[in-house]
Amino acid sequence: MTTPAFDDGTPARAIVDLDAIRDNVSALRDHAPSADLMAVVKADGYGHGMLPAARAALAGGAHWLGVATAEEALALRAGLGPDVPVLVWLLTPGAPFAELIAAGVDVTVAAPWALDEVAAGARAAGRVARVHVKVDTGLSRNGVAMGDLPRVARRAAGLESSGEIHVVGVFSHLACADEPGHPSIDRQAAAFDAALEEMAGAGLRPEVRHLANSAATLTLPGLHYDLVRPGISVYGNSPGPLLGPPGRYGLRPAMTFEARLANVKHVAAGEGVSYGHLYTTTQDTTVGLVPVGYGDGVPRHGSGGAAGPGGPVAVGADGSGRVLRVAGRVCMDQFVLDLGPGAAERAGDVVTLFGASDGVAHGAPLPNAQDWADAAGTISYEIVTRLAPRVPRTYVGTAGSDTTDRTTEGEAQQ
Structure with a gap:
C-alpha cells in the first residue's frame, strides 16, 4: 500500500485503508466460521465512507450489509446494485416503506405499529416485503417488547400467509457484550431463545437469527446463530477496552x-x-x-x-x-x-x-x-x-x- 504524499496544502486528512477493512472482515469471518456476516456500514461507514467501506467489506467476504436509516439503505442499493442483501433497522412511522421494499431492502419491524405500514408498503410496491423482527431482550431500547411479541408474531404470520411479507429474520441487540462475564449476556441470550420459540409457535420459520455484535462475534461463539453483525471491528477497532487491543483479534484500524x-x-x-x-x-x-x-x-x-x-x-x-x-x-x-x-x-x-x-x-x-x-x-x-x-x-x-x-x-x- 502506498500512501499519497501530503503535499496539496490541505491542513488535515483522514487516510482510509480499504485493504484493512477487507482484511478485518476476513478475520471476523474466521472468528465466526459457522455464521454468515453482516458488515454494519451505518453512519457513513463509521466515518470511513459508506460506499467505499461497503465495497471493501464485500471484498473481505461479508454476506450482508446493515444500516440504521432508510436514506443509508437506499444509497447502498443505488451504489451497489440489487444483489447484496441490505437490512435497515431504525424506521419511524411514515418511513418510505414502499420505496425500500421496491428496492429489495430488508426492513425491520421493531414495534407493533410497523407491521401495518410494512404491509401497506408491500401492496404499494407490488412486492413481498422482506422483514426482520427485532425483539427487545433486555437493552430496553428499540425492538418489540417481549409482552407484545405474541400478537406481533401472530400478525406477522397472518401477513406472511396472505403474501404481503416474508419474515426473513429475527434479531436482537446485546447491552453488555463488551464486558466479559456480565450477567445480562446470559439473560439476553435466554430471552432471545424464548423469542425464537414464540415465533416458531406462530408458524414462522426465519432464515437468519442474529444477535452478535462486534464483541460477541469476537468472544461469544455460542451467540453466533446464523448471522453475526460486527460494526466497529470491521474498521479495526476493539469493541471496548476490557477486550484488549485490536491486534489481539487480528484486526488493524483502517x-x-x-x-x-x-x-x-x-x-x-x-x-x-x-x-x-x-x-x-x-x-x-x-x-x-x-x-x-x-x-x-x-x-x-x-x-x-x-x-x-x-x-x-x-x-x-x-x-x-x-x-x-x-x-x-x-x-x-x-x-x-x-x-x-x-x-x-x-x-x-x-x-x-x-x-x-x-x-x-x-x-x-x-x-x-x-x-x-x-x-x-x-x-x-x-x-x-x-x-x-x-x-x-x-x-x-x-x-x-x-x-x-x-x-x-x-x-x-x-
Whole structure:
C-alpha cells in the first residue's frame, strides 16, 4: 500500500485503508466460521465512507450489509446494485416503506405499529416485503417488547400467509457484550431463545437469527446463530477496552487522522495556552499549532491541562515520533501542543492524532482511536464517526478499485 504524499496544502486528512477493512472482515469471518456476516456500514461507514467501506467489506467476504436509516439503505442499493442483501433497522412511522421494499431492502419491524405500514408498503410496491423482527431482550431500547411479541408474531404470520411479507429474520441487540462475564449476556441470550420459540409457535420459520455484535462475534461463539453483525471491528477497532487491543483479534484500524502544523513558535515560561488557560507553560518552550478542532471532530473533552492529560498526538517528520498531549483547550478549528524547548518541528510537519495501531496504552508508537476515547471519556466508536465532512478522506489499497488511491470529500458523504 502506498500512501499519497501530503503535499496539496490541505491542513488535515483522514487516510482510509480499504485493504484493512477487507482484511478485518476476513478475520471476523474466521472468528465466526459457522455464521454468515453482516458488515454494519451505518453512519457513513463509521466515518470511513459508506460506499467505499461497503465495497471493501464485500471484498473481505461479508454476506450482508446493515444500516440504521432508510436514506443509508437506499444509497447502498443505488451504489451497489440489487444483489447484496441490505437490512435497515431504525424506521419511524411514515418511513418510505414502499420505496425500500421496491428496492429489495430488508426492513425491520421493531414495534407493533410497523407491521401495518410494512404491509401497506408491500401492496404499494407490488412486492413481498422482506422483514426482520427485532425483539427487545433486555437493552430496553428499540425492538418489540417481549409482552407484545405474541400478537406481533401472530400478525406477522397472518401477513406472511396472505403474501404481503416474508419474515426473513429475527434479531436482537446485546447491552453488555463488551464486558466479559456480565450477567445480562446470559439473560439476553435466554430471552432471545424464548423469542425464537414464540415465533416458531406462530408458524414462522426465519432464515437468519442474529444477535452478535462486534464483541460477541469476537468472544461469544455460542451467540453466533446464523448471522453475526460486527460494526466497529470491521474498521479495526476493539469493541471496548476490557477486550484488549485490536491486534489481539487480528484486526488493524483502517483510519489514520493526521494534520500539518500550521505554526511553530517560542513561548515563555508561565504563559497560559488557549481558551481559559487550562494549561500553563512550566518553562521556556516551543508550541505547535495543529489546525483541527471540534469543528473537525476532535473532541473538546480531549483538552489538556491541570485537570488531566489531553488527547495524544504523535509528532515528528513522519508523524510517528514521540507522543505528546494536547496542551490547553481544544478549539473549534485548532489546538496546541507543547513541543518542548529546543523542538525541531517546523510548520508543515505532519502530526498524527490516531492511526493504524494498537495504541500507546499498549506500547505502540502511534495513538489509536481508543487512546483518544480514554482521554475524552468516551468510546472509540464516537471518535471515528464524529470526524467531520470537511476533513477529506484519502482512500488507499486495492479493495474496491474504483475508490482507491485518490482523495475525495464527496465520496465520504454518500
